[in-house]
Amino acid sequence: MPWNLTGNAKTHPNKNFLGTTDKEPLVLRTDGKEAARIDAAGQVGIGTKSPAARLEITADWNGSDGAMRLSGDKPTMRLTAGPVAGNQSWLLHVGSDGPGSLQIFKQGAAAGAWDNVTTFAPNGRVGIGTNDPSGRANGQLVVVAQVDAATAAVVGVSDSGNVDIAGNGGWFESSQGEGVRGWSKNINHGGVVGVNTGGGTAVFGTSDDGTGVWGTSRQHEGVHGESNALSWAAGVTGVARNAEGVGPGVLGQSAGSGPGVFGQSNKDGGVVGFHGDPRLQETTVGSEGAKAGVFGASDLGAGVLGYTRNNASAAVIAFGGLRSSAMNYPYAGEFFGNVQVNGDIFLPGADCAEQFDFAAVAEVTPGDVVVISEDGLLQLSREAYDRKVAGVISGAGSFRPGIILDRKEPQVDRLPVALMGKVFCKVDAGYGAIGVGDLLTTSHTPGHAMKAADALKSFGAVIGKALAACPAGTGLIPILVALN
Numbered sequence: 295m296p297w298n299l300t301g302n303a304k305t306h307p308n309k310n311f312l313g314t315t316d317k318e319p320l321v322l323r324t325d326g327k328e329a330a331r332i333d334a335a336g337q338v339g340i341g342t343k344s345p346a347a348r349l350e351i352t353a354d355w356n357g358s359d360g361a362m363r364l365s366g367d368k369p370t371m372r373l374t375a376g377p378v379a380g381n382q383s384w385l386l387h388v389g390s391d392g393p394g395s396l397q398i399f400k401q402g403a404a405a406g407a408w409d410n411v412t413t414f415a416p417n418g419r420v421g422i423g424t425n426d427p428s429g430r431a432n433g434q435l436v437v438v439a440q441v442d443a444a445t446a447a448v449v450g451v452s453d454s455g456n457v458d459i460a461g462n463g464g465w466f467e468s469s470q471g472e473g474v475r476g477w478s479k480n481i482n483h484g485g486v487v488g489v490n491t492g493g494g495t496a497v498f499g500t501s502d503d504g505t506g507v508w509g510t511s512r513q514h515e516g517v518h519g520e521s522n523a524l525s526w527a528a529g530v531t532g533v534a535r536n537a538e539g540v541g542p543g544v545l546g547q548s549a550g551s552g553p554g555v556f557g558q559s560n561k562d563g564g565v566v567g568f569h570g571d572p573r574l575q576e577t578t579v580g581s582e583g584a585k586a587g588v589f590g591a592s593d594l595g596a597g598v599l600g601y602t603r604n605n606a607s608a609a610v611i612a613f614g615g616l617r618s619s620a621m622n623y624p625y626a627g628e629f630f631g632n633v634q635v636n637g638d639i640f641l642p643g644a645d646c647a648e649q650f651d652f653a654a655v656a657e658v659t660p661g662d663v664v665v666i667s668e669d670g671l672l673q674l675s676r677e678a679y680d681r682k683v684a685g686v687i688s689g690a691g692s693f694r695p696g697i698i699l700d701r702k703e704p705q706v707d708r709l710p711v712a713l714m715g716k717v718f719c720k721v722d723a724g725y726g727a728i729g730v731g732d733l734l735t736t737s738h739t740p741g742h743a744m745k746a747a748d749a750l751k752s753f754g755a756v757i758g759k760a761l762a763a764c765p766a767g768t769g770l771i772p773i774l775v776a777l778n
Contacts, residue, residue: 391425392416484518557588570594643696645715645775647688649708650700661690661720661770662741663757664711672711678725678744679751680736685711685777686743686757691718691770712775719743719757719773721764728764734773742768754778 317334330340339345341352353361370387383401394416399408413421421427423438466473476486488497499507509517519530532544546555557565570593590598600610612627653671663675665682688695688710698710722742735755737744746752756778762771
């Protein structure tokens with residue numbers, strides 16, 4: 295039947311068709327020139343006489359168009375795969391997001407659902423896992439992923455195999471800002487994490503003139519390092535390698551009220567500093583040194599040195615538990631070996647005391663006058679002009695001992711007795727009014743001193759001199775201890 299150019303009816307596809315019956319290609323021409331062809335294998339070529347694929351279009355870029363154009367408000371191309379490819383479908387789509395972003399979608403789990411995979415925004419930013427890369431972060435490439443703890447949003451891998459000439463898993467470079475910036479919104483995870491299972495460095499930073507690694511935080515550590523090694527491996531290590539340089543290996547600065555460097559340890563010293571190569575036996579000082587807040591050792595100079603330019607400030611300050619208050623073990627300092635002081639020693643306390651054992655310590659309080667008992671222990675005074683007088687219990691009133699001799703581990707039956715210096719003492723003026731400068735001795739009132747009126751009886755029984763008057767009754771006055 296003839297083939298009408300105005301249309302045909304009652305055609306049969308096996309009998310009526312547009313094409314050839316031999317192996318020659320079907321060629322379509324316009325203006326006498328070939329526009330397209332279908333070869334004997336059914337491959338279509340536009341702009342080419344030998345198509346190598348099911349459809350091959352050949353054309354050069356003319357400044358506004360290429361080989362193919364898809365037009366429309368939301369031009370879309372769909373790729374639908376068969377069973378071999380899991381029947382997965384993909385879309386290449388220009389839509390309203392952006393607006394005008396080029397997007398790649400994959401078919402979702404629900405019918406008619408499409409999941410965004412990649413978005414190319416008109417401003418050149420690329421988003422993976424987000425359809426709005428411009429709104430998520432200030433970067434040209436934005437990757438957003440809902441992943442578990444064992445999966446990363448971005449992974450860079452280098453499989454060079456040569457440990458001496460190895461490539462980088464990722465390389466990022468910036469002429470103005472950070473080469474790499476990591477941002478985490480989970481308190482349990484880091485913004486940037488480096489892992490090395492080959493014995494090398496997990497995170498490495500290098501700089502010619504600036505900082506190799508820089509960390510900053512508004513609430514927590516700017517840089518945090520941890521190590522689980524059993525050997526001498528630090529969580530954070532700083533090394534100044536220039537032998538001619540003067541910079542520290544680790545520098546800590548604080549613009550606020552906190553310390554520039556802070557060290558804390560559960561077993562060893564909180565901060566440990568070595569100069570040179572001290573011998574092991576010199577730096578092993580037992581459990582007390584191992585629990586020190588600061589430990590220093592040197593093979594040539596001082597292990598720990600303190601210095602101040604302010605004459606009103608101390609170069610080194612040490613205090614025990616709760617600032618050496620009345621605790622069972624309030625040591626502020628302990629020395630093993632000789633101590634040399636090239637200057638004065640200022641003791642804020644008022645007397646020189648020594649600890650003694652007491653027969654009945656429960657009946658004795660600070661300010662009491664005490665005497666030596668027959669068994670060599672100290673006890674409360676109860677006789678007048680007692681030549682066995684030993685001194686006054688230190689610590690009464692506003693005076694505290696400046697130095698305590700023969701101090702031992704805290705024991706309930708030992709107390710400090712003032713041997714010289716100023717001390718508050720209990721007195722009884724019932725035996726005679728006490729004036730400033732009067733000599734004092736023991737009295738019949740337990741633990742109380744009285745005026746030494748009898749010079750002969752006073753020999754060997756004088757406690758000291760009154761520094762304040764007590765005209766009548768009993769009281770607590772300061773005295774100058776001078777046993778005689």
